[in-house]
Amino acid sequence: VKGLKKHFPITSALGKVQGYVQAVNNVEFTLNKRETLGLVGESGCGKSTTGRTILRLIEPTSGQALYKGKDLFQLKQKDFQKMRSKLQMVFQDPHSSINPKQRIGRAIEEPMKIHKLYDSKERSERAMELLNKVGLRGDQYYRYPHEFSGGQRQRIGIARALALNPEILICDEPVSALDVSIQSQVINLMEELQEQFDLSYIFIAHDLSVVRHISDQIGVMYLGELVEKAPTDELFSHPLHPYTKALLSSIPVANPEFKREKIVLKGDIPSPLNPPAGCKFHTRCPYAIKRCKNEEPVFKEVAKNHSVACHLID
Numbered sequence: 347v348k349g350l351k352k353h354f355p356i357t358s359a360l361g362k363v364q365g366y367v368q369a370v371n372n373v374e375f376t377l378n379k380r381e382t383l384g385l386v387g388e389s390g391c392g393k394s395t396t397g398r399t400i401l402r403l404i405e406p407t408s409g410q411a412l413y414k415g416k417d418l419f420q421l422k423q424k425d426f427q428k429m430r431s432k433l434q435m436v437f438q439d440p441h442s443s444i445n446p447k448q449r450i451g452r453a454i455e456e457p458m459k460i461h462k463l464y465d466s467k468e469r470s471e472r473a474m475e476l477l478n479k480v481g482l483r484g485d486q487y488y489r490y491p492h493e494f495s496g497g498q499r500q501r502i503g504i505a506r507a508l509a510l511n512p513e514i515l516i517c518d519e520p521v522s523a524l525d526v527s528i529q530s531q532v533i534n535l536m537e538e539l540q541e542q543f544d545l546s547y548i549f550i551a552h553d554l555s556v557v558r559h560i561s562d563q564i565g566v567m568y569l570g571e572l573v574e575k576a577p578t579d580e581l582f583s584h585p586l587h588p589y590t591k592a593l594l595s596s597i598p599v600a601n602p603e604f605k606r607e608k609i610v611l612k613g614d615i616p617s618p619l620n621p622p623a624g625c626k627f628h629t630r631c632p633y634a635i636k637r638c639k640n641e642e643p644v645f646k647e648v649a650k651n652h653s654v655a656c657h658l659i660d
């Protein structure tokens with residue numbers, strides 16, 4: 347993904363454009379096969395919009411999403427739809443994507459039906475097989491969504507996302523609504539499925555501790571921009587951006603020998619309608635210097651695969 351931007355126009359009652367919400371600004375990353383990129387940040391930071399624009403559920407304002415040598419954003423709708431089976435989404439609340447009046451087996455079959463894959467007997471067999479893959483039973487095919495727990499429903503959502511043999515899953519807070527014990531079960535399942543089906547994940551969460559285990563690299567977003575991106579171990583051991591440090595310092599540390607800088611952020615996240623000039627983080631940054639108020643830091647690589655946008659790094 348290169349230079350991804352999504353600016354939503356704000357229009358007056360008369361339809362005149364009055365300004366733009368810069369939901370996503372210049373986001374860049376590479377997702378490798380069988381790897382997971384964790385995207386974290388507070389709500390409204392643009393992580394979901396990033397995921398949705400890649401799948402063109404929201405059309406991007408500009409940028410590129412290169413996949414198998416093609417720019418997904420340049421493809422005609424018809425060609426994009428063919429490619430679309432390889433890129434699927436897992437939502438936070440599978441309830442909203444699965445019809446409550448539909449048997450779950452039917453819900454899993456639906457994408458195959460839309461893409462005219464297999465005959466109806468094969469589709470049912472495949473749905474049952476997918477139920478097994480996600481740790482449910484094939485005979486649960488005939489049940490309705492309300493008969494399942496939240497964790498089980500998320501498994502059904504994953505089975506449905508796998509129905510078309512995708513290569514990339516964009517997972518938008520797939521475990522945020524679940525209890526902590528269930529979260530790790532679903533994350534473990536996702537790791538097994540990644541191995542088994544050679545999947546690549548973009549895993550969106552608001553919490554660094556959730557993505558730590560599953561991510562190969564992590565991108566931290568603030569007000570529509572990536573402020574830091576690094577391999578997971580490096581991000582946890584050598585965080586550079588003050589915002590990353592603040593997110594990390596709010597995670598309880600198991601080993602008291604290991605002291606971490608404690609940073610408590612002041613104030614709320616500013617409105618993306620009217621973001622601060624200069625470094626967008628300067629209104630909350632405990633290290634802000636004069637320069638931060640009017641000069642925007644450039645997101646640049648400072649070590650292998652480790653990029654950061656902060657004047658202090660200079």
Ligand code: SF4
Nearest residue numbers: 625628631638656657
């Ligand atoms: Fe803080 Fe300035 Fe760095 Fe922004 S550029 S994170 S305000 S020190």
Ligand code: MG
Nearest residue numbers: 390393394519
């Ligand atoms: Mg979100």
